Amino acid sequence: MKLASMRNVLKAKGLTRYDAPPDIKGRERPDRAMRITEAVAEKYLRVLTAYEYNPVVAGHNPDSAMTLVVSHRQVVARDANVVLLRFESEDGAALPEWHPGSHLDFHLPSGLRRQYSLCGDPSDRHGYSVAVRRIPDGGGGSVEMHALEPGSSVTVRGPRNGFPFVGEGSALFVAGGIGITPILAMVRAARELGMDWQFVYSGRSRESMPFLDEIETFDTSRVFIRPDDEFGLPSSTDLLERAVPGGAVYCCGPTPMLESVRRGFASSPAAALHFERFGAPPVLDGREFEVQLVSTGEVLTVPADESALSVIKDRLPGVGYSCQQGFCGTCRVKVLAGKAEHRENRLTDTEQQDEMLICVSRSEGGRLVLDL
Ligand code: FES
DSSP: OOHHHHHHHHHHHTOOOSSOOOOTTSOOOOOHHHHHHHHHHTTTTOOEEGGGOOOBOTTOOTTSOEEEEEEEEEEOSTTSOEEEEEEEETTOOOOOOOOTTEEEEEEOTTSOEEEEEBOSOTTOTTOEEEEEEOOTTSSSHHHHHHTOOTTOEEEEEEEEESSOOOOSSEEEEEEEGGGHHHHHHHHHHHHHHTOEEEEEEEESOGGGOTTHHHHTTSOTTTEEEEEHHHHOSOOHHHHHTTOOTTOEEEEEEOHHHHHHHHHHHTTSSOSEEEEEESSOOOOOSOOOEEEEETTTOOEEEEOTTSOHHHHHHHHOTTOOOSSSSSSSOTTEEEEEESOEEOOOSSSOHHHHTTEEETTTOEESSSOEEEOO
16 A cells, blocks of 8 residues: 555544654654654664653543443453443543554542553544553552443543554564453554554463454454464564564563663664563662651662662652653652752653652652652
8 A cells, every 4th residue: 555545544543644744842843754764773772662642532531530330241361351442422422533552541430540542443432441460469550440340430541652663664573461451452553554564562371362263353464373382482582573664563561571672772784673562671870879758767778779669669659650760750749859850751841850760760860758
C-alpha cells in the first residue's frame, strides 16, 4: 500500500496522528518524518523511549476523571491468570478516542493507582479493554483488578499514549508476557493496514501467554510464538533476527527482555526502536544519598542503584506510585529542603523548584527532606 493511501486509511480509523502534539511541557515536537530521520541518524547514539513522547488526543483532557463500569470479564490465558476487562461509561456515552500504545490510569477503590495498556479495538468508541495478569505477591493492584466483576465501578484518567505506533513502513513487534497488551493492538492495526510486519511473542509457557487463541490464527510466516519452556530464554538475536532493514521495532515486556533488545538493536538492520517497559528502569549513574521523612524524622539511605521510591515504600507501603518511570506524576512529593536532581520531563520548571518524582529523580548531593 502506498504511504499516502495508508495514511488516509489510518486517519479514517483514527489509528495515529500526523501532527505531532506539543510535549508535556507545551514545547513543539519535530514532525514524525524528522523523528524517523533523527532515529536513523542517531541509531548508534540513542533509542526512542516512551519517556520522550506523551501525546494526548486533541479535544480531551486526559487528566479529567471518568467513572467507568465493568461490562465484561473474560479469562484470556490458558493458566487462568490473565483477565480481559471491558469498561463502559455509566450512561453508554462514547468514550474519548485512543490509539494503539495508549494506556489508562486506574484509581482503584483501595486508593492504589495503576496503569494498564488498552488492548481492544480503537474504532469501538463505547468500551475500553485492558488485560491484567494476577501477581499475588505484587503491589496489590493486579489482585484488586482481578476482583472487579461486571457492574463494578472504577475511576480512570486518560487515555494517554507513551508508546505511539506509527502505522507506516515495516515493523517488528516484540512482546514478552503481559507486554502483549499494547503490542496486540499494534499488530492488529498493522494487519489491517497491510503493513510489512513480523511479530515475536515470548513468555514462560504457552499456558501463561495471553491471547494465544487469537494470535495462533495470524499468518504463521509473520508470527513466531516463542515460549521459554520450549525454546529457552531468548537472546537479543532471537528477538531481533526478524527486524526489517530500515523498519521500526516496537517492544514491550519485562526489563531483561527490553535490555536485551536495547543491547542488540545497534547490530540489527532496523532504524528505530520504540519500547515500553514494566516497572522501574535500572538506575544509571546513580550516587547514594539520604532522604528524611518529615512525618517521622526518619533518615533513609538511597543506594546508588536504587530509587528513592523503592527505599521509601519499604517504610511507607502506602506511598503513591504507578508507572515508576517518571511520566505519570503519581509519586510527586514536595521537597522541603535540599536540591533534587530531576530525571524526568513531567514536572514544569516551576514545579521542579520544590517538588520531585521520587521514582526516578535523585539528589544533587545532600540530604533531601521530603513532605512524607
Ligand atoms: S510513579 Fe509515575 S512518575 Fe513516579
